[in-house]
Amino acid sequence: MTDGYVTADGRQIGPVVMEMKNITLRFGGVEAIKDISFDIRQGEIRAIIGPNGAGKSSMLNVISGFYVPQEGEVWYKGSRRPAMKPFEVAQQGIARTFQNIALFEGMSVLDNVMTGRLTNMKTGMFWQSIWKGKAEREETANREVAEKIIDFLEIQAIRKTPVSRLSYGLKKRVELARALAAEPSILLLDEPMAGMNVEEKEDMSRFILDVNDEFGTTIALIEHDMGVVMDLSDRVVVMDYGKKIGDGTPSEVRNNQDVIDAYLGVAHD
Numbered sequence: 001m002t003d004g005y006v007t008a009d010g011r012q013i014g015p016v017v018m019e020m021k022n023i024t025l026r027f028g029g030v031e032a033i034k035d036i037s038f039d040i041r042q043g044e045i046r047a048i049i050g051p052n053g054a055g056k057s058s059m060l061n062v063i064s065g066f067y068v069p070q071e072g073e074v075w076y077k078g079s080r081r082p083a084m085k086p087f088e089v090a091q092q093g094i095a096r097t098f099q100n101i102a103l104f105e106g107m108s109v110l111d112n113v114m115t116g117r118l119t120n121m122k123t124g125m126f127w128q129s130i131w132k133g134k135a136e137r138e139e140t141a142n143r144e145v146a147e148k149i150i151d152f153l154e155i156q157a158i159r160k161t162p163v164s165r166l167s168y169g170l171k172k173r174v175e176l177a178r179a180l181a182a183e184p185s186i187l188l189l190d191e192p193m194a195g196m197n198v199e200e201k202e203d204m205s206r207f208i209l210d211v212n213d214e215f216g217t218t219i220a221l222i223e224h225d226m227g228v229v230m231d232l233s234d235r236v237v238v239m240d241y242g243k244k245i246g247d248g249t250p251s252e253v254r255n256n257q258d259v260i261d262a263y264l265g266v267a268h269d
């Protein structure tokens with residue numbers, strides 16, 4: 001792994017933790033990702049942005065192991081990652097949220113957050129049945145982590161409330177809490193601000209920054225609204241029609257002519 005460095009915007013970021021090398025992903029005749037390479041560094045907030053259909057969700061799904069690209073390599077913590085099932089990727093410390101909220105609506109906030117601990121459970125069903133003490137200790141420790149995250153995200157007042165009764169913005173915050181409960185090394189956020197009003201967007205931005213600051217979590221997020229990510233991110237990859245057209249700090253990509261054209265809808269060859 002290479003060392004960390006200070007970005008042009010003055011933020012210290014760490015060594016490379018994940019590297020996408022020449023990734024190409026096809027769906028039949030559609031090339032959703034065309035030979036894209038970029039890295040994600042320890043402790044940074046890395047955004048992948050682009051207009052509708054640019055290939056952002058496809059890229060997030062490659063990172064999370066949901067799609068295996070036809071070409072290219074994914075490197076994680078210094079080794080090439082073999083084709084993996086999403087739960088295996090999760091066990092390696094990569095947690096995610098979904099654009100369409102994927103919570104257990106009938107369950108309380110606390111129980112939903114507790115499901116985020118499942119990938120960290122050491123005691124299997126067999127041992128739980130014959131070794132009650134160990135399982136109970138693990139349950140207590142898991143609950144402590146869940147409660148700490150609930151406090152951190154300021155949702156203690158609704159910890160017993162069924163998710164179905166919550167506003168959209170709060171559901172998104174519970175989803176963030178559940179992903180954090182896994183204590184991930186990399187947190188993937190799928191359009192975390194989509195469908196939110198201005199106030200909810202501000203709250204979510206603050207929580208994303210606080211999580212990054214307080215826990216040092218590396219965060220990769222996708223978003224089509226360029227404005228939303230500019231204040232939040234250390235570095236930004238810009239995609240358009242499956243290609244990478246920009247990569248750098250927010251001010252670098254903001255001044256990149258290809259990026260400006262893509263967002264203004266200027267025709268491509």
Ligand SMILES: Nc1ncnc2c1ncn2[C@@H]1O[C@H](COP(=O)(O)OP(=O)(O)OP(=O)(O)O)[C@@H](O)[C@H]1O
Pocket residue numbers: 027030031032050051052053054055056057058059224
């Ligand atoms: N499962 C799939 N099967 C076939 N084509 C797909 C599939 N998923 C995505 N595509 C195509 O791949 C291209 C990139 O789609 P993708 O959803 O990754 O873009 P996006 O940047 O996330 O868009 P949006 O902002 O609208 O969500 C599009 O042309 C899309 O139609």
